Amino acid sequence: MFTTRPTLQGTFGMASSTHWLASQTAMAVLEDGGNAFDAAVAAGFVLQVVEPHLNGPAGEVPAIVAPAGGPVRVLCGQGPAPAAATIEHYTSLGLDVVPGTGPLAAAVPGAFDAWMLMLRDLGTRSPAQVLRYAIGYAEHGHPALDRVGVAVERVRELFENEWTSSAEVYLPGGRAPAGGDLLRNPALAATWRRLVAESEAAGGDREARIEAARRVWREGFVAEAVDAHAARPAMDSSGERHASTLTGEDMARYSASFEEPVRYDWRGWTVCKPGPWSQGPVLLQQLALLDPGLAAEDLGTPDHVHALVEGGKLAMADREAWYGDAAEVPLTDLLSPGYNAERRRLIGPDASHELRPGSPGGRSPVIGRHAAGAAGTLPGWTPPDPVAGAGEPTVGRDGEVRGDTCHVDVVDRWGNMVSATPSGGWLQSSPVVAGLGFPLGTRLQMTWLEPGLPSSLTPGRRPRTTLSPSLALRDGRPVMAFGTPGGDQQDQWQTHFFLSVALRERVRGSLDLQGAMDEPNWHQDSFPSSFYPRRMDPGSVTVEERAGVETVAALRARGHRVTVAGAWTEGRLCAVARDPETGVLSAAANPRGMQGYAVGR
Template identity: 75%
Template structure:
């Protein structure tokens, strides 16, 4: 198997993330004696600085963690809809979908609080210790990656005419950041310096200072600035200016909490995911749908996986959300998945086919029914690019994405996190803070009675979905990828490449599994505005090979052949429970992701 680099192996610590500076910062924390959780927090804040087109402090970050000797937990870093975010309010504005940009799409921010809770409960370092890397890069600059400037160019007119506070940061001198040019964000550096100063003034204890920082975010100068920005009428993807629903009361009332993961056993592995407020259980459903005799890369392999993805994602659309009870036990039960598996035929399905777990009747929203029926101007939507989470600029569509990071330390602590939202192209930069609000509410429906209906106090169903895998109840591997609706496709393909192939050099072949040719299908409604789909579609890397591509076409799949390295941005770390050897692999796609360790 060709690999772009070796799977790293060592005993001190391993980090993999979507940006080399985040990976290096996390490793610096490990070298300084910090643990995996300290390192993850430091890397998370660096990602806000160096990948501002992919995530920000006012976004979200679901986290799965496994303390050494402890049980896996989910830190549910996804904020709910504000109390004023009612369906009636949005429809009274003449909207049938939540806009893809602007303050109407802003959920209660959750990323900052999630990182703080992780640091407080599981870390060992102070707030100042973990923030110093992000402060340094924001204040003194970091070499901009290619996609920052390219993203800014897609929203140049909007920034120049409407979102002028964003232009002040990202169009200095009238031009977007050039690749390799130092990009600074003094306002963000100032925000974190003031936060540290106010938290240190609250007392000398580490936890005391972290709690003080959380109060500043919820009730202090940061909350005041966010609430003021949310109330400001702003041009959004509807083509009109709207104020949002987020208020200071919403910010003050929200705190991130812990949940038990959803787990599924397969072939000697136990995979843990966030609950059905995320799309995480769709990964587990895809596993449950696999036939027992599946052979890696055999003649039926890709066809069976594509068809299983369609079934799992149809169930995601019909049953997942935070606004209603989700029949998760039935969705993952052997009997139900045996019935669903029987629907996989020899040829590609072009239908959206949710099931009836426990005899329940599935209900799809009106927009979804139109999309599935191919109604013009509804079905086309934004599906198909396959490179990440779609976000919307001005009144058209551009592409955003997400980040991911994994860390394992010498003590066996392990964490996987998928930061996203609060993109530079999602909302105007709050001038006093240096970052914008997020847009996660675009994933909720403006139709009552659905599991993912917009509901005050309830989370919009997110696509963010880190993964943790165990053997014999011992955490072995943390992994994940950016990619919106593609995340639990690309991650599944990576996992199967690890689980079904022979280990290398005495360890799991993480790098070979990351480098393996990947693909995705858009044969279900997109989670992002304007919520389109492409029935029967499969988008593959050209490296999949002529024979595999021809076989998919023979079976009736609508195949689009993309570039050789165009699908997925996976990160992974692992720990051999028998030897204690640590492993990591980094993603070569996009020339940005790196693993480090020793």
């Protein structure tokens, strides 16, 4: 089949990410003798510099790692709610949802510690070696993406009048960066240089220097600056100025961690995902809901799109009712054959416009008042008017920028494989910490200010993130790492991609990664959004126009509210793969967005 790009093949190493500079950075590390984990860490820090509207140092990163010959594990770099982040505190401020922007929405930053933990336990390089690429781009500049300037222009008034520390970084001389302008962040470069210098001064071996870097971040000058910054009120999407609940003590207590992935077996494949503190099991539930007779020729047909859309609605309804870090999640029942056979019978010939969570193991689902209202199931409840600051990443009250996040996959010649989805700490969602060059994250907006829900705001518990990297095995051996930006859409687009790879024939002996990415894509929004102001669009489906007029007409005839989007608008997938029999590596990157690239040899 025709593809926009070839699926790359080689035997030395492969990297795919949402920005070409991050992909090439990963490849440079591999060429220098580093392994896939060293490469992913270096690329992750570069992404913070070149895609600052999509991720930053104070954000978060979940990853799935598969060391050669070792167990698959999930690296959790999602920080929890601060100790003072109680529902009572937020509601006492007159809030019914957590703001989508500003310091009050900050969870404990998780990305830096997670990258350092990956480097310590799985890598071979020092902090200085992996950070030098990001330092170079921050200090000397990189050609700015058009979207960075667009994001800054949308919040110009907010930056100039309220978030002046952000204006100093992103409006130098009063001018937003135009596409191709050299964009510098000397404050961020100085932060990394100082952190590296202090970790090197601590002496000791590589692991000792990594631990010193973690201490500098959690207890040293970085934590001190964050503590002072968080205490200062700043304007947020509520229209008021609020201080953060985050403190230096919260940062000192936090440590990233490894845990077991959630697994699901499907036709000889085993798909691994982060746990239900993320939305990762949504992909697995969608697989469990599939018609057992699904074949390659069904892919992309109106019947297939309808079935996947309706199955996705059921899985996302279960996400709302059951997923979170504030309660036990009945995953075994949610993924059981009996439960999914029962749920599959709910997929009828017509589109559902309802939020229909299930009852795994006979339990009764609980939907919070705001989510139920967004779903239209509470009489007398009126959704709020549209508010600037909706979507991922959220922005200030002066404008809205619909965006997504970042992703990087790497596989090396030894068979190490990693999939990571860094996000949060977006330049347009919170003011820059003066002197550090980066803002705090806003992930607490994904919690509910209502007690008793799995995703209720709870001190010390993780907000339920949308970030959802994936790794797939065949016969117990890792063969593919993949993922995409896109907030709530991540596990919809990844499901479509995985099915296209798994069901279609190989090309030149390798999985057809690029062909699967290039297929027309779609998503639905019939569930409460994870992002402020937490709205829902019952019955909606957004379809790329390449899906064809017949498919669009067939979906509308079934009752779907179809929006036809541009030909190349749905998803920004990345993927790498390895054939365990031959050792041949492959990679691909999505052409959508015109900035993701795969490299390798």
